[in-house]
Amino acid sequence: MGLARYFVKRILFSIPLILIIITINFILVHIAPGDPLSYIVGTEYVSPEYLQKLRSEYGLDRPLWERYFIYISKVLQLDLGISYRFREPVINIILERLPATLLLMLVSIGWSSAVGILIGVRAAKGYGRASDKLASTLASISVSIPTFWLGIILIIVFGVMLRLTPTQGMLSPNFMGARQLTPEMMIDILWHLILPTLTLGTVYLGTYIRSVRSLLVDELGKEYILFAHAKGLGSSYILWRYAFRAVSPSIIALLGLNLGTMLAGATLTETVFAWPGMGRLIYESAIARDYPVILGIFIFIAISVVLTNLIVDMINAILDPRVRY
Amino acid sequence: MSLKASSNKRVRNLSKSFIKEVEKIIKYLSKDLLTFFSFIFSVMIILMALLPQYISPYDPYKIDPYATFKPPSLEHLFGTDDLGRDILSQVIYGARTSMIIGASAASLSILIGTLLGLLAGFYGGRIDLAISMIIDAKLSIPTFFLILVVIAIFGGSMINMIIVIGITIWPPIARVVRAMAHSIRAMDFVEAAKALGASATWIIFRHILPQTIGVVLSLGILQMGSAIIIEAGLSFLGLGDPTLISWGKMLSIAQTYISRAWWMGFFPGLFLFLTILSFNILGDKLYEYYNPKLREKVVYI
Numbered sequence: 001m002g003l004a005r006y007f008v009k010r011i012l013f014s015i016p017l018i019l020i021i022i023t024i025n026f027i028l029v030h031i032a033p034g035d036p037l038s039y040i041v042g043t044e045y046v047s048p049e050y051l052q053k054l055r056s057e058y059g060l061d062r063p064l065w066e067r068y069f070i071y072i073s074k075v076l077q078l079d080l081g082i083s084y085r086f087r088e089p090v091i092n093i094i095l096e097r098l099p100a101t102l103l104l105m106l107v108s109i110g111w112s113s114a115v116g117i118l119i120g121v122r123a124a125k126g127y128g129r130a131s132d133k134l135a136s137t138l139a140s141i142s143v144s145i146p147t148f149w150l151g152i153i154l155i156i157v158f159g160v161m162l163r164l165t166p167t168q169g170m171l172s173p174n175f176m177g178a179r180q181l182t183p184e185m186m187i188d189i190l191w192h193l194i195l196p197t198l199t200l201g202t203v204y205l206g207t208y209i210r211s212v213r214s215l216l217v218d219e220l221g222k223e224y225i226l227f228a229h230a231k232g233l234g235s236s237y238i239l240w241r242y243a244f245r246a247v248s249p250s251i252i253a254l255l256g257l258n259l260g261t262m263l264a265g266a267t268l269t270e271t272v273f274a275w276p277g278m279g280r281l282i283y284e285s286a287i288a289r290d291y292p293v294i295l296g297i298f299i300f301i302a303i304s305v306v307l308t309n310l311i312v313d314m315i316n317a318i319l320d321p322r323v324r325y
Numbered sequence: 326m327s328l329k330a331s332s333n334k335r336v337r338n339l340s341k342s343f344i345k346e347v348e349k350i351i352k353y354l355s356k357d358l359l360t361f362f363s364f365i366f367s368v369m370i371i372l373m374a375l376l377p378q379y380i381s382p383y384d385p386y387k388i389d390p391y392a393t394f395k396p397p398s399l400e401h402l403f404g405t406d407d408l409g410r411d412i413l414s415q416v417i418y419g420a421r422t423s424m425i426i427g428a429s430a431a432s433l434s435i436l437i438g439t440l441l442g443l444l445a446g447f448y449g450g451r452i453d454l455a456i457s458m459i460i461d462a463k464l465s466i467p468t469f470f471l472i473l474v475v476i477a478i479f480g481g482s483m484i485n486m487i488i489v490i491g492i493t494i495w496p497p498i499a500r501v502v503r504a505m506a507h508s509i510r511a512m513d514f515v516e517a518a519k520a521l522g523a524s525a526t527w528i529i530f531r532h533i534l535p536q537t538i539g540v541v542l543s544l545g546i547l548q549m550g551s552a553i554i555i556e557a558g559l560s561f562l563g564l565g566d567p568t569l570i571s572w573g574k575m576l577s578i579a580q581t582y583i584s585r586a587w588w589m590g591f592f593p594g595l596f597l598f599l600t601i602l603s604f605n606i607l608g609d610k611l612y613e614y615y616n617p618k619l620r621e622k623v624v625y626i
Contacts, residue, residue: 017462020466025474028474032479128624140602140606146554146557148558149595149597149598156587160583160584217624220625220626243626260467260470264467264558267470267473268561268562271561272580282473283562286473286563287563294473294478295474301467306465
């Protein structure tokens with residue numbers, strides 16, 4: 001199969017997924033108790049005339065199937081409704097909060113995947129021995145720690161007892177309202193980032209250790225590895241240049257697949273540390289029952305995850321011909 | 326008469342082999358310390374969930390305005406909270422909430438996952454294609470957010486949480502059962518049973534299902550862990566059942582008093598962590614037990 005054909009196939013698979021996500025949202029809005037409009041724009045503090053206008057704009061006076069297509073076209077135009085807490089289009093609020101979440105996620109994925117790969121490779125190298133057992137135990141502990149508990153413990157230890165790091169927010173008060181990003185401000189943001197990224201990264205470290213280890217163990221059982229030994233190549237050369245290279249596309253694909261669960265972890269982490277990202281927005285909206293925002297974030301996240309997986313798979317297909325077949 | 330006697334004998338044999346199997350599993354689980362600890366801790370959590378009234382030292386709901394924010398002491402082992410309620414008693418009752426939701430949601434997901442997996446694996450063709458597509462689609466949609474959205478709209482009563490978590494987390498089970506059913510279907514003894522005139526239902530339920538039970542149960546234990554953490558997460562975000570004592574909710578309250586009373590968040594979270602850790606380790610070990618191929622691999626390094 002050529003690259004182009006693989007791309008077309010992969011894109012064709014993503015389209016129904018996006019439709020399914022939009023459909024789930026549509027169904028939720030329509031079987032939820034109360035007026036569907038309250039889940040799209042919120043009905044409080046709105047005049048009856050404006051409500052009528054919205055009703056016809058969203059096609060709520062039309063038959064169901066027509067509404068369905070109106071809904072799909074609205075979502076595809078990135079019209080995710082209006083928040084009734086902020087009286088602003090949901091998409092604007094999401095985009096405003098996106099950079100903080102992306103910063104937290106990218107830094108966390110970066111360090112935890114690097115450390116996870118190192119530990120995972122070490123575990124596979126010592127398969128069945130003490131270092132392997134230790135790595136497995138570490139991985140089990142890491143995937144079992146509740147994000148929010150770890151966050152609270154870190155705040156207690158580093159914030160309350162040792163008073164080393166800031167525990168809330170993304171910026172110190174003296175930088176609030178600053179227009180430009182100065183170097184001092186960037187340092188301040190990184191300083192605030194330490195505890196949240198330690199929390200989020202630790203929880204996902206175990207996933208990387210486990211998958212790198214099991215992928216490598218399978219790879220190291222193949223005969224070409226034995227042959228490389230027979231040729232007289234060194235162990236670490238074989239490990240990194242042969243085995244690790246062979247499994248790296250799977251590791252990259254895994255990073256993409258983890259995105260969805262990682263976003264869930266980010267939500268809880270942001271809630272603990274008052275990090276002003278999308279996760280914190282979900283928490284605030286859930287408490288205020290701001291349905292348009294909650295539904296909007298779900299659609300936004302779900303579609304982003306599908307698209308990221310698509311991009312990751314495409315990059316993989318370019319880098320690794322095996323993926324295409 | 327003789328028929329009854331033989332059926333009695335069969336039941337006796339079955340229960341004998343069941344006990345033998347359980348003994349073998351416990352022996353396997355006792356081999357290393359961490360797994361043994363997980364087993365003991367799980368038993369303890371189950372006891373806490375079943376008999377909280379006999380274990381907890383105080384009424385978890387009892388408010389005492391003279392005993393607020395008491396640090397851990399002999400009187401209150403885990404301290405008291407902002408309303409003077411005993412944390413240890415709340416942790417014990419919280420185990421009940423976690424276990425009910427975990428066990429029910431996992432059972433629901435086992436039911437759905439096994440059934441769909443058996444259908445897809447046994448019949449193949451279009452049914453398989455349709456079910457596999459649903460599984461793939463579900464795996465690409467972020468589970469926690471889907472559950473969060475549904476709970477935010479419909480409310481976080483216990484029954485809602487069980488249903489929503491249960492019908493969201495089944496794909497991993499369906500995937501494994503499908504693969505097993507698919508390979509068992511191709512075996513000679515199934516062919517022989519077919520030649521003897523066995524119906525599809527008979528083959529599925531008498532020949533395929535029993536072979537998947539061990540693996541499904543081990544996955545079910547892992548899913549109990551995920552259901553418990555999902556419930557705790559929802560309660561932490563303020564979306565859980567307000568009438569229940571839940572570890573997630575306790576952590577959420579503790580957040581407000583974090584610089585004043587570390588014990589309010591530390592202990593419920595510790596139990597949440599140890600419960601999930603135990604279930605994860607037990608589930609992994611059981612899965613390994615039922616997949617001997619996973620145990621010993623050849624590595625050329």
